[in-house]
Amino acid sequence: MADNRSAKVNMRGGGVSGFIQKYSVIIAWVIVIAVFAVTSGDLFFNWNTLSLITGTRSVVAILALAVMIPLTAGDYDMSAAYTMTLANMITVYLSIEKGVNVWLSALIAIIAGVAIGFVNGIFVVKIGIDPFIVTMGVGTFLAGITLWISNKTLSGTELAPLQNICIGKIFNIQYIFFYCLILMLVLWYMFERTSIGKKILFIGHGKEVARLSGVKVNKVRWGCLIASSTLSALAGVMYSGVTGSAKSGSCNDFLMPAFAAVFLGTTFIKPGRFNPLGAFISVYFLETGIRGLSLLGFSTYIQNIFYGAALVLAVAISALIKKKNIKADKAKKMEALEAENDRDKKEQKSVKSST
Amino acid sequence: MADNRSAKVNMRGGGVSGFIQKYSVIIAWVIVIAVFAVTSGDLFFNWNTLSLITGTRSVVAILALAVMIPLTAGDYDMSAAYTMTLANMITVYLSIEKGVNVWLSALIAIIAGVAIGFVNGIFVVKIGIDPFIVTMGVGTFLAGITLWISNKTLSGTELAPLQNICIGKIFNIQYIFFYCLILMLVLWYMFERTSIGKKILFIGHGKEVARLSGVKVNKVRWGCLIASSTLSALAGVMYSGVTGSAKSGSCNDFLMPAFAAVFLGTTFIKPGRFNPLGAFISVYFLETGIRGLSLLGFSTYIQNIFYGAALVLAVAISALIKKKNIKADKAKKMEALEAENDRDKKEQKSVKSST
Amino acid sequence: GDSSSSSSSTAGSSEAGSAAESSADVSELQAKLDAYKGLPEFDTAAFEGEAFDAKTAMAGKKWLTIPGTSSNPFNQTICEQICEIAGKVGFICDLLDNQGAAEEHIAGLNSASQKGYSLVDLQAGPTPETLGAQIQECMDAGVKVVTSHLTGYEQEVSPISANMGAGYYDVAQLLSDWVIVNAGTDAKVLVVVSEEITSTLSMENGIKDEFAKYAPDASVDFVNVAIVDWGSKCQSETENYLSAHPDTDYIISIYDSATQYIVPAVKSTGSSAKIVAYNGTPFAVDYVKTGDIEMLLGEDLQTIAYATVDFEMRTALDMPIVEEPTLLRMWTSENVDEALNADGKCEYGIGYGDSAKLAYESLWGLS
Amino acid sequence: MIDYKNIDDNYKMKNAAVFLKNVSMTFGLNKALDGVDLAIMPGEIHGLLGQNGCGKSTLIKVLSGFNHPDKGSELYINGDSVKLPLDPDMLTKYGLSFVHQDLGLVPSLTVLENLRNVQLFQSGMKINWKKEKKAAREILDRYNIKVDVDANIESLNQVDKAMISIVRAVESIKGRADGKGILVLDEPTVFLTKTEVDTLFRLVREVAASGLGVLFVSHDLDEVMEITDIITVLRDGHNCGEAITAETTKDGVIEMILGQKLSSFVKDTEEYEYKEHPDVIKFNNVTGETLRGVSFAVNPGEIVGVTGLVGSGFGEIPYVLFGANEIKGGTMEIHNKTVDLSSYDMKKAVNDNIALIPADRPHKGGIGDLLVEENVMMQVHKKYHPWMLQNRSMRQKAEQLNEKYAVYPNDVRLNFGNLSGGNQQKILLAKWLQERPDLLILHEPTQGVDVGARQAIYKHIDKAVKHGTAVVCASSDYDQLVQICDRVIIFVRGKIVDTLVGHEITKERITQLCYNSN
Numbered sequence A, B: 001m002a003d004n005r006s007a008k009v010n011m012r013g014g015g016v017s018g019f020i021q022k023y024s025v026i027i028a029w030v031i032v033i034a035v036f037a038v039t040s041g042d043l044f045f046n047w048n049t050l051s052l053i054t055g056t057r058s059v060v061a062i063l064a065l066a067v068m069i070p071l072t073a074g075d076y077d078m079s080a081a082y083t084m085t086l087a088n089m090i091t092v093y094l095s096i097e098k099g100v101n102v103w104l105s106a107l108i109a110i111i112a113g114v115a116i117g118f119v120n121g122i123f124v125v126k127i128g129i130d131p132f133i134v135t136m137g138v139g140t141f142l143a144g145i146t147l148w149i150s151n152k153t154l155s156g157t158e159l160a161p162l163q164n165i166c167i168g169k170i171f172n173i174q175y176i177f178f179y180c181l182i183l184m185l186v187l188w189y190m191f192e193r194t195s196i197g198k199k200i201l202f203i204g205h206g207k208e209v210a211r212l213s214g215v216k217v218n219k220v221r222w223g224c225l226i227a228s229s230t231l232s233a234l235a236g237v238m239y240s241g242v243t244g245s246a247k248s249g250s251c252n253d254f255l256m257p258a259f260a261a262v263f264l265g266t267t268f269i270k271p272g273r274f275n276p277l278g279a280f281i282s283v284y285f286l287e288t289g290i291r292g293l294s295l296l297g298f299s300t301y302i303q304n305i306f307y308g309a310a311l312v313l314a315v316a317i318s319a320l321i322k323k324k325n326i327k328a329d330k331a332k333k334m335e336a337l338e339a340e341n342d343r344d345k346k347e348q349k350s351v352k353s354s355t
Numbered sequence C: 001g002d003s004s005s006s007s008s009s010t011a012g013s014s015e016a017g018s019a020a021e022s023s024a025d026v027s028e029l030q031a032k033l034d035a036y037k038g039l040p041e042f043d044t045a046a047f048e049g050e051a052f053d054a055k056t057a058m059a060g061k062k063w064l065t066i067p068g069t070s071s072n073p074f075n076q077t078i079c080e081q082i083c084e085i086a087g088k089v090g091f092i093c094d095l096l097d098n099q100g101a102a103e104e105h106i107a108g109l110n111s112a113s114q115k116g117y118s119l120v121d122l123q124a125g126p127t128p129e130t131l132g133a134q135i136q137e138c139m140d141a142g143v144k145v146v147t148s149h150l151t152g153y154e155q156e157v158s159p160i161s162a163n164m165g166a167g168y169y170d171v172a173q174l175l176s177d178w179v180i181v182n183a184g185t186d187a188k189v190l191v192v193v194s195e196e197i198t199s200t201l202s203m204e205n206g207i208k209d210e211f212a213k214y215a216p217d218a219s220v221d222f223v224n225v226a227i228v229d230w231g232s233k234c235q236s237e238t239e240n241y242l243s244a245h246p247d248t249d250y251i252i253s254i255y256d257s258a259t260q261y262i263v264p265a266v267k268s269t270g271s272s273a274k275i276v277a278y279n280g281t282p283f284a285v286d287y288v289k290t291g292d293i294e295m296l297l298g299e300d301l302q303t304i305a306y307a308t309v310d311f312e313m314r315t316a317l318d319m320p321i322v323e324e325p326t327l328l329r330m331w332t333s334e335n336v337d338e339a340l341n342a343d344g345k346c347e348y349g350i351g352y353g354d355s356a357k358l359a360y361e362s363l364w365g366l367s
Numbered sequence D: 001m002i003d004y005k006n007i008d009d010n011y012k013m014k015n016a017a018v019f020l021k022n023v024s025m026t027f028g029l030n031k032a033l034d035g036v037d038l039a040i041m042p043g044e045i046h047g048l049l050g051q052n053g054c055g056k057s058t059l060i061k062v063l064s065g066f067n068h069p070d071k072g073s074e075l076y077i078n079g080d081s082v083k084l085p086l087d088p089d090m091l092t093k094y095g096l097s098f099v100h101q102d103l104g105l106v107p108s109l110t111v112l113e114n115l116r117n118v119q120l121f122q123s124g125m126k127i128n129w130k131k132e133k134k135a136a137r138e139i140l141d142r143y144n145i146k147v148d149v150d151a152n153i154e155s156l157n158q159v160d161k162a163m164i165s166i167v168r169a170v171e172s173i174k175g176r177a178d179g180k181g182i183l184v185l186d187e188p189t190v191f192l193t194k195t196e197v198d199t200l201f202r203l204v205r206e207v208a209a210s211g212l213g214v215l216f217v218s219h220d221l222d223e224v225m226e227i228t229d230i231i232t233v234l235r236d237g238h239n240c241g242e243a244i245t246a247e248t249t250k251d252g253v254i255e256m257i258l259g260q261k262l263s264s265f266v267k268d269t270e271e272y273e274y275k276e277h278p279d280v281i282k283f284n285n286v287t288g289e290t291l292r293g294v295s296f297a298v299n300p301g302e303i304v305g306v307t308g309l310v311g312s313g314f315g316e317i318p319y320v321l322f323g324a325n326e327i328k329g330g331t332m333e334i335h336n337k338t339v340d341l342s343s344y345d346m347k348k349a350v351n352d353n354i355a356l357i358p359a360d361r362p363h364k365g366g367i368g369d370l371l372v373e374e375n376v377m378m379q380v381h382k383k384y385h386p387w388m389l390q391n392r393s394m395r396q397k398a399e400q401l402n403e404k405y406a407v408y409p410n411d412v413r414l415n416f417g418n419l420s421g422g423n424q425q426k427i428l429l430a431k432w433l434q435e436r437p438d439l440l441i442l443h444e445p446t447q448g449v450d451v452g453a454r455q456a457i458y459k460h461i462d463k464a465v466k467h468g469t470a471v472v473c474a475s476s477d478y479d480q481l482v483q484i485c486d487r488v489i490i491f492v493r494g495k496i497v498d499t500l501v502g503h504e505i506t507k508e509r510i511t512q513l514c515y516n517s518n
């Protein structure tokens, strides 16, 4: 056939800029670390800082991994942070005010998470409403429920066992980091190596095609929403362990950082796609920046500025590199084609002369 | 022609359910008012309540109208509430701490809004990043800037002129309500009656088609983002007039209510489309519910529960009605076919008998 | 920008005059602190207010009390008690539930005159300047607007019919005294503050002055985290500080609600810093029980409620107003059991005795 | 009549309605256009031909300002040199009017808004809805399109959609004050029945007669021979020939397109006789939205065509058999069991080894922004350990398939959406045929596929049939039915009116049955 004449052409951007794109945030991370190490010396570059960075805010990593799942299937879960707050409240309230065993409390909180995902699913999948609206509404509703359970700050010794398994340390790193790491690896495996992960991907990019390929789109989307809420509830339980307390509204502010990390995670490793490793690294990259700035003595406002700027710039640079890659590739391809063209022209001539 | 033989079938739901869909939220509003009037009597049903409902939260209406513009063009502006907070801070900071004339301060705040929209546009349109990410990042950045300007609550008599034009009353209704009303009417006219409004609509429903029809998609999207930020800044200035003060984070919580109102607004008046009147009514419907519940003596948590539930249920009911309408239409079509078939059979018979 | 959150100020360098105090004075501090170990007593002799017949004078009055935010149980409880006391005296008092948003306070004030309130109590809310227009409107309409539990005695706010101060400055001194006594005059101290709160200034001054006076060699750093950011930043900011200053001896949490984040920060960094705090919120008392907080200065909500009603009745009746006392008790592991209810749980209002209640009631002619 | 002999580049620059000169366009590494020249003279109907992916639509999108071509590309309109990429304002200024390949309608907006969009975009601050509505009704009436102006486009059938797009384009340039402009039609006829095609051709001739240029793209060479004055043929982004239609033949055109003689796929010639096979797949009493109690059967190794006019219900068949549409009732006998089609779903269909290749390729067939390898391997995860996918061997398999199905460009890590229609269809065939389905359901399998690729697709289908696959092919392309089917079932108004077997299948007979039973 005429159209198969050219040999396989490597269409992906290789070379330096391809490498930069693939590892952009990691490179930025190294640079940030280097800058802090130079400017603040020992103050930053020690085991303690590592412990800080991998510590408390790991709950954001869990939340980021949670919202990433429905995002991959094309659905926003804006209720995740509110689910997290509620789970935090349930865990602490039951164990402290109601004398329920802390593990049982945590289990109940996680079951509540499952239920929330289920309800989100009813509206999104069964009734067919835009998930952004549904989860926003459900989130607001959950905020009310949390406040209704208690408007007090709750804490108590009953949480100790949970605290132990969260903030205990090994090699100066809190256990919670390893849970996040494991969760990330599990999700990575799921998205890379299992057919359910692939199905989620197909749904996210083409619902109709997935449906006509025998994927139960609605079931999978529903499952993703449930997974998101369940993991968010897990994040809330972990947060109970990390802080040993609960308060209405405690985790609502984590939604933005979680989404930020997920989107930042799409700019490298597998550019253009949601991926657990990218999201995971992004959480800790942003955390490194914030901790470092704080250690250098910057006020808290610098955190927001850094967070916002890092997110926008990283995504922008990634987009620009992509554009540049395409241009560079163009040039290469043109050269390759030129040679072929010459050959073609000769052939054409012979065709013409024969007609 | 064979396939055009069936008479015109009215695809929009007419009749009772069509009416209900078209005026759903308004009907709900009337019911809510009636319930409150009956259950709490004079306490609710008086001029004072009207004054409250149309009062302070009108800034949410402005914010809702602001985010509606890029939403119509298909773009989320998540930075709107942060822009509002910043404009609030700029207005108050400049006039109180720096002795700048209050009108000039307000103007500077609005110019800042224009600039923010412009920057959003650079990233969204020029570089081509997802607006959700960009505006989320820019919003976080702005939160940092606001905190950097001042971490205190600022207030002072210098704001008096601005306050006068915001909270002065006519017929017991604050001026600010009328500004919102005017803004809503202007936007309604723009979307209904001007070609720029139609262009935005086409872009929101099909970017490629709009571009192929000669619409400068990028320019219009950019314009929408600037309009959103500018109106958000206006909301911030108004908020300065309403509260006479500024505080970092003051308006961030308005984002969800604003989006909620906009989405709720798509369920009636012009079902399935963003529309200023729907958004406007939704703001005051939700506000009525909350004020009423509060007057009935419910705790604050009921507000969140009401907000969330009203949003989700309204959208769900609207979706269900739509489904039902479509089914009814289908059934009608089938009946029409059935009838024709019968006619055919008779004809065939007569043909047969004649041969 | 005027913010500098980590304004490291080695106290005393500015006030060299008092830097010569010797360690002999430190034992004086110990004695001062010891006075707060037991049940607090209302000092009737020192109270300057006259007695009056509240029942008759207040008949038919109608008050509105607005907590800074209902989601803070501390505010909410005080307001609830105010209404309870109003009931005892015999006048009407309504509580406006809110979530701390400016526009909710505004709505409350806007409706005050139309609903026939004669006095609005703004309980630990925003500073009245931020509500200036609405307060002015109320006052023009003859409604008295009173702020309470908002500022130190020495701070002034406007526009307002009257402002009831509290002993924030003294509280801050007591917290500092504890640190100096227990960690010496070269103590390394972190103070976690929220500067957007009006009374913070009073407390910051109290701490700075006390250290300047008794422990000029101490290092005292302030970290500012706004209350709205506590959830996302308080713990990490504290962790960062402790990580950069591992030899920190004490953390002063001027509002004990922040200890929700400070306690885990101490744990996660493995710091040996001890915590002292002010307010007496039940969960913080719990921390005293578990040893996470070394010393907690608690204030009696019931006393505050009575004092507020007293102050505001005097305002409402155009009587001369007086400085209302702040009754405090120092909770440590030694006496914390007295703060628990029968179930061994912490609860507001336990462990402060009834002296204030009795004193006020007799002043008002109720008993 | 234009004297084509004396036209050189200089003349074209000055006089052509549109002259695209030396246009190149690169997507990623793919050079879709390479120095293409195309001139459309006023009053001429110009055919643009070539295989799938040769760059026809790309060229048209350069003209509409959608694509940004490479440096060195030039455009002249009515003698003016116009900057590329074309500014959208220029479209109305110069009277360029398009019917794009995917019609360019917004499904979620109304007929009125779509039909009058250009006018709406130009009416500034005061849109007069009454006037617009009246104008729209008047246009619809004039062209005998029976739709409600307030209905959403998505509720219309394909024919009405296509007609609205065509009418919009024609109306927006007809009666221009300067009498200049061109009408561009990118495969406008794929959705149309004979009647509408006739209407369209009448319109096109009117437009050309009024002095406007027309650019017409189609894979249907009969249509091209009928309507055009002159044709330009592209191959792989190059000009590879120009001919005056009257002076050439269909075979000559085919040879120009392919660069070689067509080796048509030819069915085995022996006389076909229908005998029920033991493993026959039967459908009984299928009733759907338009289908009315339809029953038929397919043998393994047999290709059954289903056809009819638009609205006759034959288009519903593929989706009903696959469980993709909600239906009222009907059963299927397959693998010695009877299933209820009204509760059937796509997962069950896949498990029963049924494959469906839908007509709407970009939305239902493949996922444009996923890789070719992901698309082609979508169906076979079961074979590669669903809990431990072997990505490497899956890639190897995908590469083999690409090779075997002669997909160009031959790179499994390209995005599916970047391939041309014909190559996309090959990938979809590979996706489903590697599963060796027992029943293969095709819907318009060669819609928008060029003559060359078409034969390749037939060969792949035939191979599967030889291996015992039963095929149901729903198509409105009668040539195709004649060429590949063993039996053809004709639908009218949701019912089967006749079944043609073997040599009975001719274009004339099918046409007659479809129209005359009406």
Ligand SMILES: Nc1ncnc2c1ncn2[C@@H]1O[C@H](COP(=O)(O)OP(=O)(O)OP(=O)(O)O)[C@@H](O)[C@H]1O
Pocket: D027, D028, D030, D032, D050, D051, D052, D053, D054, D055, D056, D057, D058, D059, D101, D417, D418, D419, D420, D421, D422, D448, D449, D450
């Ligand atoms: N947006 C795009 N990105 C990358 N490649 C593209 C894009 N659009 C088209 N192409 C490539 O450009 C080439 C020409 O495509 P084009 O759509 O112009 O073909 P065509 O001649 O219209 O084919 P058909 O007859 O199938 O419509 C193809 O190889 C196609 O893969």
Ligand SMILES: Nc1ncnc2c1ncn2[C@@H]1O[C@H](COP(=O)(O)OP(=O)(O)OP(=O)(O)O)[C@@H](O)[C@H]1O
Pocket: D433, D434, D435, D436, D437, D463, D464, D465, D467, D468, D469
């Ligand atoms: N049992 C089957 N059912 C359906 N299709 C089949 C079956 N077996 C083979 N095919 C089709 O025929 C094509 C070629 O099949 P296969 O790979 O078995 O043969 P091959 O040896 O590679 O080719 P050939 O025999 O033509 O040289 C496959 O891509 C598949 O689509």
Ligand SMILES: [Mg+2]
Pocket: D056, D057, D058, D101, D186
């Ligand atoms: Mg094309």
Ligand SMILES: [Mg+2]
Pocket: D101, D187, D421, D447, D448, D449
């Ligand atoms: Mg095509």
